[in-house]
Amino acid sequence: MSKVLRLKAALLSLLLFAVFLGVWQFATQAKESNSLAGASAEYAALMGKGAEKTDGFPPPAKVGRAFVEYLSDPFYDKGPNDKGIGIQLAHSLARVGLGFLLAVIVALPLGFAIGMSPLLFQAFNPFIQVLKPISPLAWMPLALYSLKDSSISGIFVIFICSIWPMLINTAFGVASVRRDWLNVARTLEVNPLRKAFLVILPAAAPTIVTGMRISMGIAWLVIVAAEMLVGGTGIGYFVWNEWNNLALPNVIFAVVMIGLVGMGLDLIFGALQKLVTYRE
Amino acid sequence: MSTHFLSVEALKKVYPSESREPNAPVFEDLHFHIDKGEFVCIIGHSGCGKTTILNVLAGLEEASAGYVIMDGREVQGPSLDRGVVFQSHALMPWMTVLGNVAFAVKSRWPDWARDKVTAHCTHYLEMVGLGEAIHKKPAELSGGMKQRVGIARAFAIQPKMLLLDEPFGALDALTRGTIQDELLKIVQATHQTVFMITHDVDEAILLAGKILLMSNGPHAKIAEIVDITMPRNRTRANIHHDPQYYRIRNHLVDFLVNRSKIYAGAGMSHDAKNPPVVRPGLEGERAPVVALPVDKSAPLLKIINH
Numbered sequence: 001m002s003k004v005l006r007l008k009a010a011l012l013s014l015l016l017f018a019v020f021l022g023v024w025q026f027a028t029q030a031k032e033s034n035s036l037a038g039a040s041a042e043y044a045a046l047m048g049k050g051a052e053k054t055d056g057f058p059p060p061a062k063v064g065r066a067f068v069e070y071l072s073d074p075f076y077d078k079g080p081n082d083k084g085i086g087i088q089l090a091h092s093l094a095r096v097g098l099g100f101l102l103a104v105i106v107a108l109p110l111g112f113a114i115g116m117s118p119l120l121f122q123a124f125n126p127f128i129q130v131l132k133p134i135s136p137l138a139w140m141p142l143a144l145y146s147l148k149d150s151s152i153s154g155i156f157v158i159f160i161c162s163i164w165p166m167l168i169n170t171a172f173g174v175a176s177v178r179r180d181w182l183n184v185a186r187t188l189e190v191n192p193l194r195k196a197f198l199v200i201l202p203a204a205a206p207t208i209v210t211g212m213r214i215s216m217g218i219a220w221l222v223i224v225a226a227e228m229l230v231g232g233t234g235i236g237y238f239v240w241n242e243w244n245n246l247a248l249p250n251v252i253f254a255v256v257m258i259g260l261v262g263m264g265l266d267l268i269f270g271a272l273q274k275l276v277t278y279r280e
Numbered sequence: 281m282s283t284h285f286l287s288v289e290a291l292k293k294v295y296p297s298e299s300r301e302p303n304a305p306v307f308e309d310l311h312f313h314i315d316k317g318e319f320v321c322i323i324g325h326s327g328c329g330k331t332t333i334l335n336v337l338a339g340l341e342e343a344s345a346g347y348v349i350m351d352g353r354e355v356q357g358p359s360l361d362r363g364v365v366f367q368s369h370a371l372m373p374w375m376t377v378l379g380n381v382a383f384a385v386k387s388r389w390p391d392w393a394r395d396k397v398t399a400h401c402t403h404y405l406e407m408v409g410l411g412e413a414i415h416k417k418p419a420e421l422s423g424g425m426k427q428r429v430g431i432a433r434a435f436a437i438q439p440k441m442l443l444l445d446e447p448f449g450a451l452d453a454l455t456r457g458t459i460q461d462e463l464l465k466i467v468q469a470t471h472q473t474v475f476m477i478t479h480d481v482d483e484a485i486l487l488a489g490k491i492l493l494m495s496n497g498p499h500a501k502i503a504e505i506v507d508i509t510m511p512r513n514r515t516r517a518n519i520h521h522d523p524q525y526y527r528i529r530n531h532l533v534d535f536l537v538n539r540s541k542i543y544a545g546a547g548m549s550h551d552a553k554n555p556p557v558v559r560p561g562l563e564g565e566r567a568p569v570v571a572l573p574v575d576k577s578a579p580l581l582k583i584i585n586h
Binding site: 137188 | 357363384419
C-alpha cells in the first residue's frame with residue numbers, strides 16, 4: 001500500500017520537475033529571440049567567450065552543461081578564484097562543522113545547567129532572549145575586528161547562530177524530564193553524574209537533537225551569506241564570484257548544490273533523531 | 281524510643297499557598313507504626329494526602345511537621361532502604377526491561393559484575409512472570425506487565441521496606457487480580473514489610489495485615505486502624521468463603537461512604553495518637569452485614585486502645 005503510494009508520489013515528482021523544466025525552457029526561449037539588441041551584440045563581440053554568459057536568463061540546457069562540467073571534476077584547484085565545487089563545499093562544510101561543534105560544546109553543558117536550575121534559567125533568560133533574535137551576520141564586523149581573520153570570523157558567525165536553538169532546546173528538554181524518572185533516580189540514590197548521563201540525557205535527547213537539527217539548518221543558511229561577505233573560499237564565495245562573472249548557469253548550479261547539501265545535513269540529523277527517540 | 285520498625289509521629293503537611301491566606305493542612309497529627317514483615321494498606325478518599333504520606337515515607341517530600349523513624353533512624357531524603365513502586369510504573373522507556381531493573385541493581389550494588397547483575401535481575405523478573413520479556417522495551421509491554429517490571433525493580437534492590445502507590449489503579453480487573461496474587465505470594469515468601477496505597481477495598485483486605493482508614497481532607501487524620509483478622513495464607517480464590525471477609529468489607533465500605541466525612545470536623549473525641557483499632561465481626565455478629573444507607577451511627581465494634 002505505502003509502496004504504491006511512494007511510487008505514485010515519485011512519478012508525480014518527476015512530472016512536476018518535467019513541467020518546471022518545460023516552463024523554464026519556454027520562458028528563456030521567448031526571451032532569447034529578442035534579446036540581442038545592437039549594443040549588447042557589440043559588447044558580446046568585444047567580450048568574446050564571456051558573452052554567452054550574459055545572454056539573459058540561461059535555459060535549462062546551459063545550466064545542465066554547467067552541472068556536467070563541475071560535477072565531472074569537482075576537486076580541481078586552479079588558483080584562488082577557480083576551484084572545483086567539491087573543494088568549495090568542503091570549505092563551507094568545514095566551517096559549519098567547526099562552528100557547530102563549538103556551539104555543541106558550549107550549548108549542551110550550559111543548557112543542562114540552565115535546565116536543571118530554575119535560578120540559572122531566570123538569570124540567563126534575559127540574555128538569551130536579547131541575543132537570540134540578532135542576525136548572526138550583524139556580529140561579523142565585531143568578529144572581524146576582534147578575531148582579525150576572515151575565516152575564523154566565519155566560524156564564529158556559525159557558532160553564534162547555532163548556539164541558541166541548541167541551548168534553548170537542551171534547557172527545555174532537561175527541565176521537562178518526567179518527575180517520575182527523577183524520583184526513581186532519587187529513591188535509588190543514583191549519583192549526579194550517573195543521573196545526568198543515564199536518566200536526564202536519554203530523556204531529553206529527542207528535544208536536544210531537535211535543537212541540533214534546527215541549529216544545523218540555520219548554520220547552513222548563514223554560511224552562504226557569511227562567505228559572500230568574507231570571501232576567499234566556500235560555496236557562498238563561489239556564488240558571489242560567479243555572479244561577478246555574470247555566469248548565471250554556475251550560480252544556479254551552486255544554488256542547487258546548496259540545497260542538496262542542506263538536505264543531506266538535515267537527513268543526517270533526522271536519522272540521529274530517530275535513533276534517540278523512544279516510544280512510551 | 282519506640283520498638284516498632286517504622287514509627288510516624290505527629291506528621292503534618294501544609295502545601296504553600298498561592299494567596300495570602302495559608303492553606304489548611306492536608307493532614308495533621310498523624311501517628312502510626314508498622315512492624316517488620318507487616319503489610320499495611322492505607323485507604324481514604326482522594327485529597328486526604330495518601331500519596332503525600334507515601335512520598336514523605338519515601339523521602340521524596342518533606343513533612344511540614346512531625347517525623348518518620350525507620351529502623352531507629354529518622355527518614356531524611358530518599359534511600360535505597362525503601363523501594364518505591366510508582367503509580368505510573370515510571371519505567372525508563374529507552375531502557376529494556378532488564379536494563380530498567382539492572383539500573384536499580386547497579387545503584388544498589390555498584391561493584392557487582394555484569395553477569396551477577398543480570399542473573400540477579402533475571403531472578404526477580406522471573407519471579408513476577410516476565411522471564412520471557414526481559415529484552416523488550418517497556419513500550420512493547422501491556423500496562424500490567426509494565427507494573428510488574430516496576431514491582432520487580434523495587435524488590436530487586438531488597439529494600440527494608442516497600443512503598444506501593446496505588447500500583448494497580450490503572451489496570452483492568454482481571455490483570456489486577458493476577459498481579460495481586462503474585463504480589464501476595466512474593467510477600468508471603470519474603471516477609472517483606474510493605475506500605476501500600478489503594479482505593480480498592482477488596483485489594484486491601486486480600487493483601488493487608490492491617491488497614492489505616494483516613495478521614496477526609498483537609499485536616500485528614502487516621503480515623504481507625506482495621507485489623508485484618510483472617511489467616512495470612514489467604515488467597516483470592518478462597519478469601520470470599522470466609523464470613524469474616526464480608527464483615528470487614530462492609531465495615532470498610534461503610535466507613536468510606538458514611539463515616540469518613542465526620543472525622544473532618546473537630547469536636548470528635550478521637551485520640552489521634554492512638555487511633556482506635558477495630559476488629560470487625562469479632563465482637564459477636566453485630567457488625568453491620570446489611571447495607572445501611574441512612575444509619576449515621578458508627579456500628580458497634582470491639583474497640584481496643586493499645
